[in-house]
Amino acid sequence: MAEISHEKLTWLYTTMYRIRRFEETMLEQTFKGNAMGVTHPSDGQEAVPTGICAHLTDKDWIGSTHRGHGHCIAKGLETDRMMAEIMGRATGQCKGKGGSMHIADFSKGMLGANAIVGASVPLAVGAALTAKYRGNENESIGVSFFGDGATSQGVVHESMNLAAIWKLPVIFACENNGYAEATPAWYAVSTDDIASRAEGYGIPGVSVDGMDVFAVYDAAEQAVARARRGEGPTLLDLKTYRYHGHFHADDPKKYRKPEEEAAYKERDCLKLFEERVTGQKLMKAEELSSIRDAIEEEMEKAVQFALDSPMPTEDELYSDVYVNYSNPVAGLR
Amino acid sequence: MTTTENPPQSSSGALGPGYDVPGQEMRYRDAFNKTLRDELNHDPDVFLMGEDISGGFDKETKEPLDAWGGPFAATKGLVQDFGPERIRDAPISEAGFVGAAVGAALTGLRPVVDLMYFDFVTVAYDQLLSNAAKSRYMFAGQTKVPMTLFARSGAGTGHAAQHSESFYSMLAHIPGLKVVVPSDPYSCRGLLAAAIRDDDPVFLVNDKKLINLTGFVPDESFTIEIGKGRYLRRGADVTLVGMSYTSVVCKEAAEKLAEQGIDAEVVDMMSLSPFDEEILIESVQKTNRVVVVDEDTPRASMASEFAAIIADKAFDYLDAPVKRVTAPHTPVPYNRGLEEAFMPGPDDVAGTVLTMLGK
Numbered sequence: 001m002a003e004i005s006h007e008k009l010t011w012l013y014t015t016m017y018r019i020r021r022f023e024e025t026m027l028e029q030t031f032k033g034n035a036m037g038v039t040h041p042s043d044g045q046e047a048v049p050t051g052i053c054a055h056l057t058d059k060d061w062i063g064s065t066h067r068g069h070g071h072c073i074a075k076g077l078e079t080d081r082m083m084a085e086i087m088g089r090a091t092g093q094c095k096g097k098g099g100s101m102h103i104a105d106f107s108k109g110m111l112g113a114n115a116i117v118g119a120s121v122p123l124a125v126g127a128a129l130t131a132k133y134r135g136n137e138n139e140s141i142g143v144s145f146f147g148d149g150a151t152s153q154g155v156v157h158e159s160m161n162l163a164a165i166w167k168l169p170v171i172f173a174c175e176n177n178g179y180a181e182a183t184p185a186w187y188a189v190s191t192d193d194i195a196s197r198a199e200g201y202g203i204p205g206v207s208v209d210g211m212d213v214f215a216v217y218d219a220a221e222q223a224v225a226r227a228r229r230g231e232g233p234t235l236l237d238l239k240t241y242r243y244h245g246h247f248h249a250d251d252p253k254k255y256r257k258p259e260e261e262a263a264y265k266e267r268d269c270l271k272l273f274e275e276r277v278t279g280q281k282l283m284k285a286e287e288l289s290s291i292r293d294a295i296e297e298e299m300e301k302a303v304q305f306a307l308d309s310p311m312p313t314e315d316e317l318y319s320d321v322y323v324n325y326s327n328p329v330a331g332l333r
Numbered sequence: 334m335t336t337t338e339n340p341p342q343s344s345s346g347a348l349g350p351g352y353d354v355p356g357q358e359m360r361y362r363d364a365f366n367k368t369l370r371d372e373l374n375h376d377p378d379v380f381l382m383g384e385d386i387s388g389g390f391d392k393e394t395k396e397p398l399d400a401w402g403g404p405f406a407a408t409k410g411l412v413q414d415f416g417p418e419r420i421r422d423a424p425i426s427e428a429g430f431v432g433a434a435v436g437a438a439l440t441g442l443r444p445v446v447d448l449m450y451f452d453f454v455t456v457a458y459d460q461l462l463s464n465a466a467k468s469r470y471m472f473a474g475q476t477k478v479p480m481t482l483f484a485r486s487g488a489g490t491g492h493a494a495q496h497s498e499s500f501y502s503m504l505a506h507i508p509g510l511k512v513v514v515p516s517d518p519y520s521c522r523g524l525l526a527a528a529i530r531d532d533d534p535v536f537l538v539n540d541k542k543l544i545n546l547t548g549f550v551p552d553e554s555f556t557i558e559i560g561k562g563r564y565l566r567r568g569a570d571v572t573l574v575g576m577s578y579t580s581v582v583c584k585e586a587a588e589k590l591a592e593q594g595i596d597a598e599v600v601d602m603m604s605l606s607p608f609d610e611e612i613l614i615e616s617v618q619k620t621n622r623v624v625v626v627d628e629d630t631p632r633a634s635m636a637s638e639f640a641a642i643i644a645d646k647a648f649d650y651l652d653a654p655v656k657r658v659t660a661p662h663t664p665v666p667y668n669r670g671l672e673e674a675f676m677p678g679p680d681d682v683a684g685t686v687l688t689m690l691g692k
Contacts, residue, residue, distance in 0.1 A: 061436075061440060063436075093472075093473075093475075094471060094472050094473040094475070095473040097470065097471065097473045098471045098472060098473065102471040102472065104471070104472040104476075105475070106439075106475045106476050107475075111436070111439055111440075112468065112471065112472050114463075114464070116459060116463045116464075119432065119459060119460065119464060120464075121432070122428070122429050122430075122431075122432025122433045122435070122436060122460065123432060123433075123435055123436035123439065123464060124436060125429070125432070125433045125436060126432065126433035126434060126435055126436015126437040126439065126440065127436045127437070127439070127440045128436075129433055129436065129437045129442075130436070130437045130440040130441055130442050133380065133418060133437070142436070155428040155429055155432060155459075155460070158424075158426035158428055158429025158430075158432075159429050159432065159433070161426065161429070162423070162424065162426060162429050162430060162433055165424065166421075316473075319474065320469050320470045320472075320473055320474035321469070321470050321508050321509055322469070322509065322511070322533045323469070323477050323532040323533050324532075324533070325511070325533070325560075325607050326558075326559075326560035326561075326607045327560065327606070327610065329508065332645075
């Protein structure tokens with residue numbers, strides 16, 4: 001484990017716990033009928049976005065997936081506005097027009113969650129192309145989060161090849177939770193070792209324990225530094241686990257064994273972190289509990305903010321389709 | 334919306350197509366190349382991306398060779414002057430590089446993508462539909478996607494079923510995307526400049542049959558407003574509506590009809606999304622008869638869309654049903670005779686008008 005400042009440790013724990021409680025709170029609200037549609041919880045996977053985004057600034061760009069709340073939070077998006085977006089409110093990042101699967105905040109370098117599996121991967125490559133074009137790779141890189149399921153998509157292969165031949169400052173962060181909906185990676189992915197695919201592009205590929213935020217942090221530090229030095233892309237295979245089903249109403253017990261789930265929970269990212277920092281006396285137990293208390297309060301406020309927020313007005317149906325367009329966008333009635 | 338007369342005004346206020354502005358006769362392809370060059374000079378954020386656009390590289394020096402001048406010579410000479418960063422040769426990965434262009438547009442650049450053949454749109458269709466066209470809406474106006482795509486469409490050159498498509502309607506159907514279809518070197522220059530300067534994603538379709546045709550082109554850069562049609566010929570008896578190469582077909586049909594004493598008006602749509610409803614209605618109010626000519630297959634086509642708009646908004650002015658002259662509901666055949674039969678030609682259009690007039 002590299003030397004990590006106390007401030008950064010605090011950030012890592014706060015971010016992971018914020019994601020955990022956001023997902024749990026969001027699920028409660030979904031079951032209460034307050035979310036307006038389908039939601040995909042990422043609890044269990046918190047170490048991945050946290051350990052990577054710890055090295056990024058608002059000038060770096062990330063692309064995300066249908067399971068994107070953790071990426072948003074790690075990139076600094078406000079949880080009250082995220083909750084409002086999921087509840088379809090006008091105060092959400094996307095005025096309630098995007099929803100859980102399309103949260104974006106361009107001011108924070110978040111290019112938007114994307115519900116077509118693999119489709120955001122070339123967007124992060126494009127953001128990296130902009131950085132290279134402008135010659136500012138040292139301060140702006142692209143990070144593409146995608147799952148093991150996306151590794152079977154053609155556009156993901158194309159994107160990796162483009163990034164490799166053009167030496168673009170991008171990180172391919174495969175959030176490998178072992179399942180594409182109910183289909184296991186051992187069935188759908190041609191290799192047990194997704195990192196080995198990097199060899200085919202002539203770029204580094206690294207297998208990482210995605211339950212251990214320190215392992216993710218270390219691997220990402222090297223990949224980010226390499227990108228910022230202008231040496232090109234890295235593929236990270238971050239082995240992790242989602243505690244809930246594919247979407248809010250999915251029961252994963254129908255296709256995953258309880259022992260498997262228990263084994264991952266034994267190595268829960270928050271638990272590993274707490275044991276490590278208290279064992280090595282890097283943080284006190286009271287510090288951790290006060291972080292947890294603050295997050296509980298934040299979640300209560302986020303829910304209240306969302307519930308108190310207005311719905312978008314009907315004119316929002318027609319806005320933001322184009323910058324300008326001379327035909328009406330309203331339908332025929 | 335007011336209808337743009339032919340000639341439309343240039344962006345600088347000078348008159349086009351340019352009886353009082355300096356210019357020259359040139360081929361459509363040269364007008365296209367000249368406009369790309371102008372736009373690369375105009376804005377350093379504009380860059381081109383596409384397969385083979387710098388025509389190979391020397392293995393020793395890594396220098397681009399520009400062997401072909403790019404597909405249909407559209408980018409000839411550009412890599413020498415603007416370099417391989419701005420004339421970015423892409424591997425055969427339409428989905429990948431169109432997606433990367435969307436990412437570049439979202440983060441501040443103005444990519445111009447050469448998709449070579451129009452048929453290759455479908456390989457990149459998800460990036461076009463789900464990312465280029467929807468990002469602004471999904472993210473509630475936080476961003477814009479100022480990218481331009483172009484490709485070559487149309488039958489008539491023996492390229493057969495997978496290199497001859499004209500499915501404009503598959504693009505015009507997408508909210509968030511704009512579609513423009515030049516029909517001569519002048520409109521090519523004005524619409525390409527407008528597309529590149531537009532802040533929304535714009536697809537410009539080049540019919541292969543236009544590429545070597547010549548016409549007057551002003552020297553000075555100008556834009557044609559996207560969404561405006563124009564009159565290529567004024568007439569009183571019937572309106573012929575064309576788009577891309579079928580505007581040429583309509584002009585030829587009008588000449589044939591003139592020989593028989595029938596005075597046809599020709600409307601060139603130039604833009605398919607948005608499109609100029611007013612020019613359609615204005616012309617039909619005058620002529621009371623209309624034939625829409627489209628090389629796309631007929632089901633759910635632009636021809637059907639224009640027919641529906643005219644039926645809805647100018648019904649009282651119609652003396653005859655709106656007629657459509659389109660390709661058949663088939664893929665494009667290879668055999669020259671079959672291909673000729675596939676494309677709507679001047680005789681098909683003139684014949685439809687004669688039947689409509691009971692002659």
